[in-house]
Amino acid sequence: MSQARWFPPLLAVALAVALSFLTLPIVAIFVDSGPAELLSSLDDAAAIDALTLSLWTSTVALVIIVVVGTPAAYLLATRRFRARNVLITLIELPLVLPPAVAGIGLLAALGPNGLFGQALDDAGIRVVLTTLSVILALTFVAAPFYLRQAEAAFSALDRSWLDASRTLGAGEATTFARVAIPAALPGLIAGLALAWGRALGEFGATLMFAGSFRGVTQTVPLAIYERFATDFTAALGLSAVLVAVSAAILMTVKLATRASPARVLTR
Amino acid sequence: MSLHVEAVADLGDLHLDVAFDIPARQCLALAGPSGAGKSSLLRVAAGLLQPTSGRVTSGDDVWLDTARNINRNPEERRCGYVFQDYALFPHQRSWQNVAYALRDRPRAVRQREARGWLARFGLEHLADARPATLSGGERQRVALARALARRPDVLLLDEPLSALDTRTRASAQRELADVLRVTEVPAIVVTHDFAEAALLGDEVAVIDEGRVVQQGSASQLAARPATAFVADFTGAVVLHGTATPAPDGTTIVTLAGGHQIRSTDRAAGPVAATVFPWEITIEAAGPATSQSAQNHLKARVQFITTIGGRVRLGLAGTENLIAEVTTTAIADLDLQPGSHVTATWKATATRLVPHA
Numbered sequence: 001m002s003q004a005r006w007f008p009p010l011l012a013v014a015l016a017v018a019l020s021f022l023t024l025p026i027v028a029i030f031v032d033s034g035p036a037e038l039l040s041s042l043d044d045a046a047a048i049d050a051l052t053l054s055l056w057t058s059t060v061a062l063v064i065i066v067v068v069g070t071p072a073a074y075l076l077a078t079r080r081f082r083a084r085n086v087l088i089t090l091i092e093l094p095l096v097l098p099p100a101v102a103g104i105g106l107l108a109a110l111g112p113n114g115l116f117g118q119a120l121d122d123a124g125i126r127v128v129l130t131t132l133s134v135i136l137a138l139t140f141v142a143a144p145f146y147l148r149q150a151e152a153a154f155s156a157l158d159r160s161w162l163d164a165s166r167t168l169g170a171g172e173a174t175t176f177a178r179v180a181i182p183a184a185l186p187g188l189i190a191g192l193a194l195a196w197g198r199a200l201g202e203f204g205a206t207l208m209f210a211g212s213f214r215g216v217t218q219t220v221p222l223a224i225y226e227r228f229a230t231d232f233t234a235a236l237g238l239s240a241v242l243v244a245v246s247a248a249i250l251m252t253v254k255l256a257t258r259a260s261p262a263r264v265l266t267r
Numbered sequence: 268m269s270l271h272v273e274a275v276a277d278l279g280d281l282h283l284d285v286a287f288d289i290p291a292r293q294c295l296a297l298a299g300p301s302g303a304g305k306s307s308l309l310r311v312a313a314g315l316l317q318p319t320s321g322r323v324t325s326g327d328d329v330w331l332d333t334a335r336n337i338n339r340n341p342e343e344r345r346c347g348y349v350f351q352d353y354a355l356f357p358h359q360r361s362w363q364n365v366a367y368a369l370r371d372r373p374r375a376v377r378q379r380e381a382r383g384w385l386a387r388f389g390l391e392h393l394a395d396a397r398p399a400t401l402s403g404g405e406r407q408r409v410a411l412a413r414a415l416a417r418r419p420d421v422l423l424l425d426e427p428l429s430a431l432d433t434r435t436r437a438s439a440q441r442e443l444a445d446v447l448r449v450t451e452v453p454a455i456v457v458t459h460d461f462a463e464a465a466l467l468g469d470e471v472a473v474i475d476e477g478r479v480v481q482q483g484s485a486s487q488l489a490a491r492p493a494t495a496f497v498a499d500f501t502g503a504v505v506l507h508g509t510a511t512p513a514p515d516g517t518t519i520v521t522l523a524g525g526h527q528i529r530s531t532d533r534a535a536g537p538v539a540a541t542v543f544p545w546e547i548t549i550e551a552a553g554p555a556t557s558q559s560a561q562n563h564l565k566a567r568v569q570f571i572t573t574i575g576g577r578v579r580l581g582l583a584g585t586e587n588l589i590a591e592v593t594t595t596a597i598a599d600l601d602l603q604p605g606s607h608v609t610a611t612w613k614a615t616a617t618r619l620v621p622h623a
Contacts, residue, residue: 160354163315166341167348168368168417178367182358 026243033236041237049215050223051241057131057219058199061138065146065195070188073147074176077154078162088151095144102141103208110136111209133210134217138199146195153187154180193253200246268326270421270453274311276318283307283318283477289453294422296468296485297457298500304477305457306351309423312455313348314341325420347419347452351426353410355398361385361409362394368416384412388442404435411446422447422454429459440466461485461501473497495539495622503541503618506586510534510619517614524585528562530617539622546616547590549580551600552607560611564588568606571597582610 033041041047076088094102109115110127120127127133161183165175181188203221210217212226220242227235273286283304289295297305310316312323314330317338323331330344331337355364365381372380385394388408398406407427414422427443428436444466447454458464464471465485472482473496481493485501492498499505508522510530518530520540530540542562552565566584573579578597582588588610602608 158352158354160350160352161356163310163313163341164348164350164354164356165367166315167313167344167346168413169342169370170367171340171342174370179356183356185358 029236029240029243033233033240037233037237038240041234041241044234046214046218047220047223047234047238047241050218050220050238051245053131053134053215053217054200054219054221054242055245057134058138058142058196060135061142061199062146062192062196064135064139065143066188066192069143069147070150070181071176073150074154074180076147077151077157078180091147092144094141095148099141099202099204100208102205103137106133106137106140106205106209128209129211129213129217131210131216134206134219137205137209138202141202141205142195142199145198146191149191149194150184150188153184153191156187157183189253189256193250196249196253197246200242200249268420268452270312270455271322271324272308272312272455273323274308274318274321276307276311276316276321278304278307281307281477285474285477285479287455287472289455291453292451293469294447294454294456294467296464296471297455297474298459298461298464298471299474299480300496303474305474306425308474309348309425309455309457312344312421313346313423314339314344328420345417345420347414347417347422349407349410349414349422349424349427352430353398353406355406355409355413357398360395360397361390361401364398364409365413365416368413381416384416385409388412402435403431404439407431407439408442411443415446415450420452422450422452424454424456426457426459428463443467461489473500489543490618492541492618492620494620495541498539498541498618498620503543504547504588506540506542506588507622508538508540510536510538518619520617520619522586526564526585528564528617529614530619531615532617532619534619534621537622538619541618541620542612542616544579544589544591545577547588547610547612549590549592549596549600549602550609550611552609561614562612562617564610566608566610568602568604568608570604571602582608 076084097105107114107128110120110133111117112121112128127136157180161179162175165179166172170178201221202219203225206217206219207222207225212218212222218226220238224235224238224242227238268291270289271287274283276283281302281304285304285308287295287308297308299305307316311318311321311331318333320333321331322329322333325345329335329337330339356367359367362378362381362385365384366377369377369380382391382394385391388411390405390408390412393401393405393409398409401409407430411427424443428439431439440463447456447467456467458467468485470482471485471488473480473488475494475496481488481497488497489501489503492501492503495505495507506520506522506528508520508528510518510520512533512535513519513529518532518534520528520530520538522528522540528540548560564584564586566582566586566588569581569583571578571580573594576594577591578594580590580592580602582590590610600606600608
């Protein structure tokens with residue numbers, strides 16, 4: 001027994017080191033930029049534009065991800081087929097892709113000289129350097145976070161719930177809507193939070209694919225980067241705003257999960 | 268309306284090949300070891316598992332006919348299915364779980380009807396509770412109410428009582444027997460327990476390795492088990508040995524431990540000799556006194572368990588036996604673990620079944 005006495009303190013020390021390292025930069029942002037800087041950064045019209053753009057483009061991206069991703073993840077979780085593991089790996093690929101590579105890839109696919117560039121041009125759709133390209137970039141980098149989490153949440157469902165629903169007269173679509181989604185809700189919401197956080201912080205792919213034009217493609221991370229070269233205090237203030245907004249979204253989602261009945265019930 | 272199920276399917280290591288006809292108001296108790304294909308058969312009937320070939324009909328309704336390419340979806344078959352772990356939806360209250368089965372009823376009456384079903388099972392006070400807060404017995408009743416609320420043409424119960432503790436189980440058994448008695452539709456109940464099969468089933472079918480090894484009334488199975496597994500399932504003591512016909516018309520069985528016992532059943536070759544624990548009497552070790560009983564085995568008392576007025580004795584010797592005696596016998600013989608005794612039973616109480 002006595003040999004193990006050093007072990008619990010070791011765990012505590014490891015957690016303390018991890019915690020201080022991970023929170024230090026965030027604490028520093030708020031220490032360096034006082035309330036005055038924070039407020040003045042919100043006084044800047046360009047900052048407000050960036051914040052508004054970030055919020056609505058990430059919301060649109062999230063809606064696309066949830067609407068398409070939820071049924072896709074359900075299919076991956078509930079069917080067993082041969083190419084399943086390959087498909088899951090392909091979906092997870094953007095997770096390990098450097099954002100710059102994601103941006104290049106999007107350009108190669110949808111840019112003027114890209115795979116579908118001519119087709120999009122013929123259809124009269126301009127993608128690159130427009131707000132649409134921001135939404136596409138955010139969707140591309142954030143979707144895997146949601147898909148992975150949603151697939152895991154659906155896989156964890158008790159299959160007998162889905163079977164019971166069918167024997168009780170519900171078709172596949174009703175089973176999905178009335179049993180699978182409500183029962184997997186905590187996992188889905190956690191995935192949503194992760195994806196949203198990733199979308200709000202997206203930088204590299206947006207810069208490569210959409211550029212950094214105020215009010216059109218300049219999201220908060222791009223605005224921070226622009227200020228970084230000229231006005232470090234303003235960059236700090238805007239960073240603090242982004243941290244606050246992200247934290248607020250994360251907290252809201254966590255609280256929503258706690259209030260959800262399904263969480264209480266899945267032991 | 269009767270239920271007909273026949274299915275041939277390869278499920279991993281298991282080759283399922285069974286067929287059953289269950290008339291209306293009748294209940295078939297399906298027993299067998301784990302992995303014998305009992306649940307698979309229920310899933311075939313409900314449309315949750317598609318067999319390689321098979322036919323499922325409920326009255327004139329054809330639910331599955333692989334020869335004619337008919338395969339109705341589970342939601343199109345009126346099956347009241349009670350799952351082993353009850354499969355109550357965790358995000359819904361009890362009444363909502365029941366109301367889920369009533370989605371073909373007008374929205375306005377669903378809640379009232381669902382609460383009515385719960386009241387029938389004495390659960391009206393738990394209508395607003397969520398499954399996680401219910402006891403095992405309460406969950407079982409909600410699941411049963413939900414299955415019946417579907418107004419099924421067929422009832423399928425997959426080990427409906429196995430998740431319950433022993434005390435809840437006894438009352439749940441009686442309750443379920445009452446439900447099955449009044450229900451108009453054919454039912455299949457999967458069980459591990461012979462007493463439960465005897466109580467719930469009008470007929471008992473034992474399946475092993477995907478095939479029916481015996482089907483009949485519980486008393487038929489107990490009196491004439493077709494295999495060692497059926498004998499063991501009915502609670503009999505099973506002894507393995509080799510049978511040789513004796514000149515007097517009886518059969519001598521040489522047991523694995525070298526001892527010989529007699530049976531009035533005819534058999535030759537490898538057999539399982541079975542005897543019920545209550546047929547075995549216990550005497551103090553020494554020369555046997557009983558004149559008529561021909562089978563004697565010396566053994567040592569391993570354990571003594573009292574169940575109500577009966578006592579189960581675990582006996583270890585060259586063969587392991589279970590004997591059931593009265594509490595008086597224990598006192599008279601002054602038995603305790605370690606005592607040496609002779610177990611005695613009649614040749615007429617010894618059933619022989621071929622054993623591969």
